[in-house]
Every structure is written in structure tokens, then in C-alpha cells.
Amino acid sequence: MDSLVSATAGKLKGPRSSERVAEVDPAVAQARKELEAGDFVAARKSYEAILDANPGSVEAKAAIRQIDFLTRATARRPDAVWVADAAPNDIEAALAAADVQVLNQDVSAAFERLIALVRRTSGDERTRVRTRLVELFELFDPADPEVVAGRRNLANALY
Structure with a gap:
């Protein structure tokens, strides 16, 4: 493994190990956390706020669609x-x-x-x-x- 790392050092594109990867927006992180916890109401409100601030947010639009679906589908009869x-x-x-x-x-x-x-x-x-x-x-x-x-x-x- 070390030989593979040595052989490709400096030749591959992407951030160097010393470079910081862009941090996730705290509002997005909070919305994701709410969604993962199953709090669809809070997650939807958070994603709506993200969309209000950034109408082009692909993630927020997709998340709202997913939340609306999950809210509806989980309320359906199992049969x-x-x-x-x-x-x-x-x-x-x-x-x-x-x-x-x-x-x-x-x-x-x-x-x-x-x-x-x-x-x-x-x-x-x-x-x-x-x-x-x-x-x-x-x-x-x-x-x-x-x-x-x-x-x-x-x-x-x-x-």
C-alpha cells in the first residue's frame, strides 16, 4: 500500500492531504441530522429555509421531495x-x-x-x-x- 501511495504522490488530482475540504454549511448539516432522525417536520422547515436563502439549492429541493414522499408513504396502511x-x-x-x-x-x-x-x-x-x-x-x-x-x-x- 505504501508503494502505491508513493507511486501516485503528486500525480492525482484532488485536495492535498494538508488542504481542508470544504465544510458543510451548518444549516445543511442540521437539516440532514433532522432528516436522519426521522423528524420530517423539522427537516422540511430547515430545508425550506435553505431554499429561501438559496433558491437554486438542488439538495434542498430534492430533500423536500423526499421528505414529502416519506411523510406520505409512512402514513399509508401496510396492506x-x-x-x-x-x-x-x-x-x-x-x-x-x-x-x-x-x-x-x-x-x-x-x-x-x-x-x-x-x-x-x-x-x-x-x-x-x-x-x-x-x-x-x-x-x-x-x-x-x-x-x-x-x-x-x-x-x-x-x-
Whole structure:
């Protein structure tokens, strides 16, 4: 290991060991701490304050989306998937089930559930389901293969 360090010394980019890495903004650190502790109300308020001070904060925008999702999803019934499966045209049940599925990391199934409902609905109902699906997409990296497939399938369902 020492020979590897010696061989690459001064040749790699990045901060030198003697250089200080930029410190995290105390407001961001506090918001992260609140989120990690599960205090969604306090974390959301902290991230909103960060966003007020810096409207371009990508982290604050993403964190608020995550907090809103977690607040909603953790309040859902644990049997939401079963309830939605028993009533496939119940929009509220489908939205609840999709939240639970994403929370349980069954992302593709959540996307498929809502895309199928987009195909079966129209008007305001369709808009409501599509809007929630897009909100779920925004929780993930746009390049995530499940999101790419979901967006493509949504486009096919709409047209």
C-alpha cells in the first residue's frame, strides 16, 4: 500500500492531504441530522429555509421531495398493496399502494401499477395519476433504468 501511495504522490488530482475540504454549511448539516432522525417536520422547515436563502439549492429541493414522499408513504396502511389489488380502479388505493411499493423498494411494480391506471382513466383522474407518477420519478436519478423505462411506458400510455 505504501508503494502505491508513493507511486501516485503528486500525480492525482484532488485536495492535498494538508488542504481542508470544504465544510458543510451548518444549516445543511442540521437539516440532514433532522432528516436522519426521522423528524420530517423539522427537516422540511430547515430545508425550506435553505431554499429561501438559496433558491437554486438542488439538495434542498430534492430533500423536500423526499421528505414529502416519506411523510406520505409512512402514513399509508401496510396492506395498501393488497387493498389496491382488490380494487384495481380505486385511484386513492392505487396511489397508496404505489407509495408503499416505492418505500419497500419495489419501484418497477409501483410505476407499472400507476401506468396501468393511466391507461384506464381519463380527464382529471388521469391527470392526478400521471402527476403522482411523475412525482415518484423525481425521487430518483433521471438516468435510473427503472425511471427511463417508466417514462417511456408512461409516454406510450398517454399517446
